[in-house]
Each structure stands twice: as C-alpha cells, then as structure tokens.
Amino acid sequence: MPAHSRPGFPKAPPPRGPNSPRIPSFYRPRPSATPPLTGPRLRSALPARKIVGLLSELRPQQMFLRAVSSGLTSLFRTPGLAAVTAMSTGTFVQLDPLNYRDGARVEPVDSSGTEKAFEPATGRVIATLQCSGETEVHLAVKSAKAAFEIWRKKSGMERGQVLLEAARLIKEQKDAIATMETINNGKSIFEARLDIDTSWQCLEYYAGLAASMAGEHVQLPNGSFGYTRREPLGVCVGIGAWNYPFQIACWKSAPALACGNAMIFKPSPFTPVSALLLAEIYTKAGAPPGLFNVVQGGAATGQFLCQHRDVAKVSFTGSVPTGMKIMEMSAKGIKPVTLELGGKSPLIIFSDCDLEDAVKGALVANFLTQGQVCCNGTRVFVQKEIIDKFTKEVVKQTQNIRIGDPLLEDTRMGPLINGPHLERVLGFIKSAKEEGATVLYGGEPYEPTDPKLKHGYYMTPCILTNCRDDMTCVREEIFGPVMSILPFKTEAEVLERANDTTFGLAAGVFTRDIQRAHRVAADLQAGTCYINNYNVSPVELPFGGYKKSGEEVGMHKPATVASAATPVFLSL
Numbered sequence: 001m002p003a004h005s006r007p008g009f010p011k012a013p014p015p016r017g018p019n020s021p022r023i024p025s026f027y028r029p030r031p032s033a034t035p036p037l038t039g040p041r042l043r044s045a046l047p048a049r050k051i052v053g054l055l056s057e058l059r060p061q062q063m064f065l066r067a068v069s070s071g072l073t074s075l076f077r078t079p080g081l082a083a084v085t086a087m088s089t090g091t092f093v094q095l096d097p098l099n100y101r102d103g104a105r106v107e108p109v110d111s112s113g114t115e116k117a118f119e120p121a122t123g124r125v126i127a128t129l130q131c132s133g134e135t136e137v138h139l140a141v142k143s144a145k146a147a148f149e150i151w152r153k154k155s156g157m158e159r160g161q162v163l164l165e166a167a168r169l170i171k172e173q174k175d176a177i178a179t180m181e182t183i184n185n186g187k188s189i190f191e192a193r194l195d196i197d198t199s200w201q202c203l204e205y206y207a208g209l210a211a212s213m214a215g216e217h218v219q220l221p222n223g224s225f226g227y228t229r230r231e232p233l234g235v236c237v238g239i240g241a242w243n244y245p246f247q248i249a250c251w252k253s254a255p256a257l258a259c260g261n262a263m264i265f266k267p268s269p270f271t272p273v274s275a276l277l278l279a280e281i282y283t284k285a286g287a288p289p290g291l292f293n294v295v296q297g298g299a300a301t302g303q304f305l306c307q308h309r310d311v312a313k314v315s316f317t318g319s320v321p322t323g324m325k326i327m328e329m330s331a332k333g334i335k336p337v338t339l340e341l342g343g344k345s346p347l348i349i350f351s352d353c354d355l356e357d358a359v360k361g362a363l364v365a366n367f368l369t370q371g372q373v374c375c376n377g378t379r380v381f382v383q384k385e386i387i388d389k390f391t392k393e394v395v396k397q398t399q400n401i402r403i404g405d406p407l408l409e410d411t412r413m414g415p416l417i418n419g420p421h422l423e424r425v426l427g428f429i430k431s432a433k434e435e436g437a438t439v440l441y442g443g444e445p446y447e448p449t450d451p452k453l454k455h456g457y458y459m460t461p462c463i464l465t466n467c468r469d470d471m472t473c474v475r476e477e478i479f480g481p482v483m484s485i486l487p488f489k490t491e492a493e494v495l496e497r498a499n500d501t502t503f504g505l506a507a508g509v510f511t512r513d514i515q516r517a518h519r520v521a522a523d524l525q526a527g528t529c530y531i532n533n534y535n536v537s538p539v540e541l542p543f544g545g546y547k548k549s550g551e552e553v554g555m556h557k558p559a560t561v562a563s564a565a566t567p568v569f570l571s572l
C-alpha cells in the first residue's frame with residue numbers, strides 16, 4: 001500500500017492510460033478472451049451520472065472538528081481549517097462523533113466497549129471512541145449498499161470527476177490534515193505532509209484510470225459476438241493500520257471507488273481521527289451519502305465487518321497474525337481479500353556504492369515514522385570492505401536526527417505510537433543485547449527538554465552491531481527505530497541470507513554497478529526493490545509482498561524503483 005514521493009524523487013507523471021500497471025482488484029473478474037492488460041496485480045473496474053446530479057444529493061456539510069486551544073473551544077468547518085494548521089502540541093481534543101454514515105458523523109447505535117486514542121507526543125487522551133457493535137456495522141453496510149446502487153451506475157468519467165475533486169480538496173487542506181495526522185500518530189509534520197501528498201496523488205491516479213477501464217468485444221463464428229463487462233464487487237471493507245492512517249484510507253478507498261464500489265473503512269483504534277476528514281471530503285466532492293462510511297473499533301468490530309454477508313471484499317493492512325485471521329474469515333465467506341502485511345526487509349550495501357547516499361538510504365530505511373514502517377530495511381547488510389566507514393558515518397548521522405515535538409518544522413523524529421508499543425520495542429533491544437548484539441548508539445527512552453512532552457512515548461534511534469542472522473532482532477519485525485548491521489562478503493552469500501526470511505515486503509540495494517543492481521533486485525524475493533534509494537513508493541507502482549508479507553503477486557516482481565535521486569534527509 002504505501003506511496004511516497006519523497007523530496008528529490010522524480011515527480012509522478014500526470015494521468016495514466018489504460019495500460020497503467022495499477023489497475024486495482026476491486027472488480028468482479030469476468031472470463032476474458034485476452035490476457036490481463038499488464039503486470040501481476042492487474043485487475044480492474046468501472047462505470048455513472050453527472051456531477052451536477054451528485055451535488056444535489058449532498059447533505060449539509062457536517063460540523064468538522066472541535067479543537068480546544070488555549071482554553072478556548074473553537075468550531076471548524078471543512079473549508080476554513082487555518083486554525084487547525086496553527087495548532088500546537090498539547091491542545092487538540094476530538095469531541096465530535098467518530099463514526100461516519102450516510103454522509104454525516106454519527107455515534108454508533110451499539111458498541112462493544114470504548115477505546116482511548118492518544119496524542120503520542122504528550123501521552124494525552126484526545127478521543128474516546130465507541131467500538132461499533134454488530135447493529136452499527138449492519139447499518140453501515142445497509143447505507144453503503146444504497147450508495148452502491150447509485151454509484152455503480154455512473155460512468156467511469158463521472159466517478160473520476162468526484163475523485164479528482166476530492167484530491168483537490170485534500171491538496172487544499174493539506175496542512176490541516178497533516179497537522180491532525182501528526183497529533184494523532186506522532187510522526188513529524190515534515191513527514192505527514194509527504195503522506196498527504198501521496199494521498200491526493202493516489203486519488204488523482206485512480207481518477208485517471210476510472211474512465212478507461214472497459215470490457216471486451218469478442219467476435220464469434222457466423223456473425224455472432226460476445227462481450228465482457230467489468231463490474232464492481234459491491235460493498236468493500238477496508239481495515240487500516242495506525243502508521244499511515246490517512247494515506248491507507250486513501251489507498252484503499254480510491255481504487256475501490258474508482259471501480260464503482262462503496263467502502264466501509266475501519267481505522268486502527270489508535271488513530272481514529274483522520275479517516276473522518278477523508279469521509280467529509282468525499283461527501284463534499286460529490287460522493288453519494290454512504291459511499292464511504294467509517295466505523296470505529298478494534299478486533300471485534302473488524303470481525304463483524306469481515307463476516308457480514310453483504311460485504312463483497314476485504315482489503316486489509318496490518319500485521320501478519322491479524323492478516324491470517326482476516327484471510328480465514330474471508331475464506332469462510334468466499335470473499336476475495338487483499339493483504340498488505342508486515343516485513344523484515346533487507347538493505348544490501350555493496351562496497352562500490354556512493355557511501356553518502358547509502359548512509360542516507362539506511363537512515364530513511366530505518367527511522368522514517370520512528371521506524372514504524374512496514375517496508376523498512378532493518379537488516380542492513382554491509383560489504384566487509386566498507387563496514388567500518390559506513391558504521392561510523394551512520395552513527396554520526398543518527399546522532400544528528402532531531403527528536404522532539406513533531407509539530408515543529410525541524411523535528412525529524414517524533415514519539416512512538418503508544419506506551420505498550422514503546423515497551424515492546426525496548427524489549428527487542430534488551431533481548432538483542434542478551435543474544436550478543438552490541439548497542440552502538442541509542443535504544444533508550446528519551447525525554448525531550450520541553451516539559452509538555454514529558455509523558456510522550458519517545459526513544460532514541462538504535463543501531464545494533466555484532467548481529468547474527470539467527471537473532472530475534474534480525475528475524476522479527478520490531479516496528480520501531482532499530483537498525484541491525486550485518487557484514488557480508490559476496491553477492492551470492494548476501495542474496496541467500498537476504499531471502500532467508502518468511503517475510504518479503506521490500507528490499508534495497510546500493511551499488512554503482514548498474515548490472516549488479518538489476519541482477520540483485522531481480523533475485524531478491526520482495527514485493528518492492530529499491531535501487532540506490534529507499535521508502536519511495538510512487539503511486540504509479542504496485543505495492544505487494546512475497547511470502548507472508550501479503551497477497552499473491554504472481555509471476556512478476558511487482559515493482560523495482562530505480563531512483564535517479566538521492567534519498568531523503570532525516571539527519572539535520
């Protein structure tokens with residue numbers, strides 16, 4: 001799922017044609033006389049009514065956000081979000097309902113308990129959400145079904161126009177949305193803005209595809225003919241993780257809606273806030289009420305959704321263990337699933353690399369979003385000849401990463417998502433030491449000097465050496481800022497070790513030898529391979545996994561990102 005056009009990465013080309021590689025999996029496949037258009041993740045979608053007609057169905061814009069700032073309560077509506085953008089850490093509380101149904105915020109009619117959402121920078125509770133019960137889930141499905149009946153009859157062009165308008169609104173409100181994301185997730189505002197860019201780009205991308213997805217006309221003997229249609233599936237469910245809350249909601253909903261489906265989205269209970277902003281934007285852009293509903297909750301709510309008789313497909317982003325449960329539940333209902341799961345990706349640094357770039361690449365591969373990124377390259381294999389030089393430089397640069405208030409412009413590392421997760425990450429470092437690794441830098445809880453951040457979930461980024469392939473820190477996904485450095489001698493050896501994992505989400509290679517770069521990328525068992533860069537995920541390319549990292553990607557490697565740009569700077 002991720003999409004990151006990082007600074008310095010070549011700009012995405014504008015709208016895509018019918019042969020674009022990312023036709024989504026939200027249509028009902030029909031027997032086809034010709035092979036799919038291109039590539040492994042090729043599936044498709046389609047078709048109706050004028051934007052003017054759509055606008056007439058809109059409900060009045062709902063109250064948007066209530067923010068408490070400097071002791072004053074202010075009300076914001078979707079258009080004027082300047083006040084949200086100007087907010088500082090420690091001030092926001094979310095008081096409005098967090099479910100979205102039929103084009104409006106609502107409280108769920110039943111619930112199986114409550115969950116608290118935090119501002120990770122301060123440890124403050126910013127929202128208490130009701131975990132939607134079975135009746136609420138049923139109402140959300142009913143509302144989505146009604147919207148689907150309107151939406152499925154529209155042309156691809158008409159659907160694309162709504163998505164384009166939604167993309168425009170996201171762009172217009174970028175700073176406000178990024179601010180909310182930073183407050184609820186803890187990632188730096190610098191990064192959150194990049195996430196919002198890749199979010200509207202995703203909507204534009206699928207808006208561009210919507211009109212060009214079509215069936216086929218097939219000539220049969222004696223003047224007869226047949227034809228195929230691409231039909232939407234119906235009501236699709238999206239279940240998201242907490243590390244890219246807004247972006248995941250966009251990545252799931254844009255292809256589903258472009259293909260003519262309705263979507264019910266369940267965010268992680270840790271990050272309930274920003275999906276509502278997307279729901280309000282879709283409504284404002286002209287989507288019929290119910291087309292994009294949000295239900296809040298944890299595992300139980302997710303199960304009600306996956307098991308609902310009228311849900312046609314589940315698209316899930318999260319951990320491998322939960323992915324297994326989702327696949328099992330969906331199999332029982334004979335429902336297609338898309339799984340975007342965890343990873344433990346290798347980053348291979350050859351001695352002929354541009355060392356400065358390789359160091360930047362290793363930082364972005366490990367410390368982006370405080371290391372809480374599915375495709376992070378946390379097994380850093382460095383060729384023996386340069387390992388000392390590389391290690392010295394990577395430690396120096398890591399020391400320069402500014403940790404602190406994520407809403408400040410020059411912060412590059414914020415807090416982890418919550419207290420239990422921080423403890424879990426620190427636990428991995430403890431066990432790494434017990435298994436013989438050396439902590440070269442970091443790996444400690446961190447208290448920023450600003451007193452309001454005292455109860456935030458901060459730690460220093462950690463670099464481990466003397467690692468072996470069999471250590472827990474090298475085998476398991478830590479999902480925190482922990483880099484393990486491993487020496488290697490030859491290409492054949494490192495390939496074997498890099499592929500010796502049950503995951504297969506991403507991989508990276510740094511070398512100046514262009515032939516070796518592509519040879520190694522081709523042999524790495526990973527959904528995305530980065531060459532001389534890392535964690536750039538242009539929306540035009542598919543994002544999938546090998547092995548337990550995700551859905552079947554077929555015979556082809558989904559994406560190799562050969563970058564002409566230097567990796568993003570994390571170090572100041």
Ligand SMILES: NC(=O)c1ccc[n+]([C@@H]2O[C@H](COP(=O)([O-])OP(=O)(O)OC[C@H]3O[C@@H](n4cnc5c(N)ncnc54)[C@H](O)[C@@H]3O)[C@@H](O)[C@H]2O)c1
Nearest residue numbers: 001241242267268298299302303318319322340341342374
């Ligand atoms: N491959 C990708 O694109 C991608 C992107 C982001 C995160 N991830 C992965 O996500 C994980 C971190 O996210 P997380 O901690 O939120 O994952 P998680 O598996 O704990 O939860 C993900 C979502 O599933 C829901 N859920 C939990 N149990 C469920 C159940 N039994 N039935 C239905 N829904 C259920 C949660 O409420 C949440 O919304 C990491 O492993 C990371 O690598 C993958």
Ligand SMILES: CCCCC=O
Nearest residue numbers: 002004373374375535
């Ligand atoms: C670079 C974005 C990756 C999203 C997965 O966690």
